[in-house]
Amino acid sequence: MSRFLRTAVLVLAALLFAVPLVSSGVFGFSLPTTGWTLDPLLGAVQNSQFRDQLLASLTLALLTTLAALALLIPTLLHLHLRLPQALPVAEALSVLPMVVPAVALVNGANLTFRATVPGFLTSMYSLVPFYVVLTLPLVYRSLDAGFRAIDLRTLVQASTSLGAGPIRTLLRVVLPNLRAAMLTASLLSVTLVLGEYALATLLLHNTYPVFLAQTGQDSPHAAAALAVLTLLGTWLLLSAFSLAGRRPRTGATT
């Protein structure tokens, strides 16, 4: 491929990505009558529901991420150490949430839980298990890649031969070497939950994406401004996670 063609493809891709974003920014931070302005944005953030629903989504993102890591790290550890032959099956199972539409999941949950545990779906936290299922394919893959990148068996056996029990080995040897994979998994989980709309609205919970959708109906300028800021926030989060995942380059003492 010639240099010109490579540059052209790159520029085209950049435009494809940047034009809608810039357009949203222009639309969100300007009004036909007054020009550049923060009024629609300020109006939205001064709404008391903004803070509550953003906090709800952040809490859900945190809980979902912790639950997904707590569920998948021991599972993958066990599979890699004791049942490596079951890994292909587990991998296939992990993509199932991608083929089940959110509507089908909600209908199934409604039929099951409203009949058996009526109070369950009324709590906002009832979204956490659904979000764990939703994020499963991405979190599974990120962690699995992390496990495959290290010589897990040798590291665990080395730690064991030095007298460490399973908990110490997990905390002091396995998790530190999975840091990058855990950060990637967390980032994917957090961004997915912060943008999840279908499940929340179908189960009648007020989260940040629901707030964005509702705001869009009354004030499309405010919704566009918030969407751009949300995207920038996600980028910042991505950069922070990426920096945190870097391996130290210099020596440390005991």
Added chain:
Amino acid sequence: MTSTPVQLQEVVKQFSGRTVLESIDLNVHGGELLALLGPSGCGKTTALRIIAGFERADAGRVLIGGRDVSRVPASRRGVGIVFQAYSLFPHLSAEQNVAYGLAVRGLPRRERRKRAGELLELVGLAEHGAKFPHQLSGGQQQRVALARAFAVEPSVLLLDEPLSALDAFVRQQLREEIRRVQREVGTTTVLVTHDQEEALSMADRVAVMHQGRFAQIGTPSEIYRTPASSFVASFVGVVNRVPATINSNGRVGVLGAELTTSSAHRGEATALLRPEDLQIQPDPEGRALVTGTTLRGAITSIEVTWQDTPVRVDVPTGTATRFSAGDRVRITPAVDNVLVEKEAAA
């Protein structure tokens, strides 16, 4: 100084119905370095992992210092291990790696650092304590792994092919280094290797394994000079397989000479002769023909054919210039007792 004996008693191990260890018995004396030598799949690594506690024997017992540890988890066996793959913890510096086992034992930070420093000095890496594994060479990493294993003062040290991933020069250096440190510390050590040179040069005794059993256990000299079977003779060193005939008096005729053998077999057989146990002389009337020479450093191999049988004779390189392809020569065995196989050479 630790000199804890290790014993395997009638240890059996199967994987998916396939027997990997067939009721083996082994006594590793306190303070010695014993090498488990054998080809891939012979069961040597499984035996090591059973001693370490990473595998459980289907039958039999493992005794360390006279105590039955068959049911004791790996973390409580007091066994240090150096793996084939670089097993240092990538997120810890060399010093932190060495100190890891000491932290597990609850030693205060200051003592940990002091002891780690001493051990790094023992393996010649005192200046590299702050480096991470990815900043060390393969040989340095294995040295740190050795220091880490010694840090917890194990009663037994297990070396699972620790040099196989290194290049020849570093391997040679580290062989001597491991032997020196092991002698200095005096820890009972079991080395697993498929490299006969490594086993013969490092070990006090060598246990040759074949198909889940011990084919022979002895000093390196015994294993090399008086192999118990044709497998041991072939696996440890190079042997020529030459047609032979054993007469009714038990004398074996080979290469035109008559030698003794301890074999009870009579009739056609195959004699196993090491290349350095053959003498070669230029002789225009000789029955052997030189087909080529190979320089191997201090020695040179002279390849000859004797009645259509290829035979290799090793001579000091200084004397090898007397022979070249096409020369007629006379070859004579220079051993008293020759090992024979029942089957005649093809």
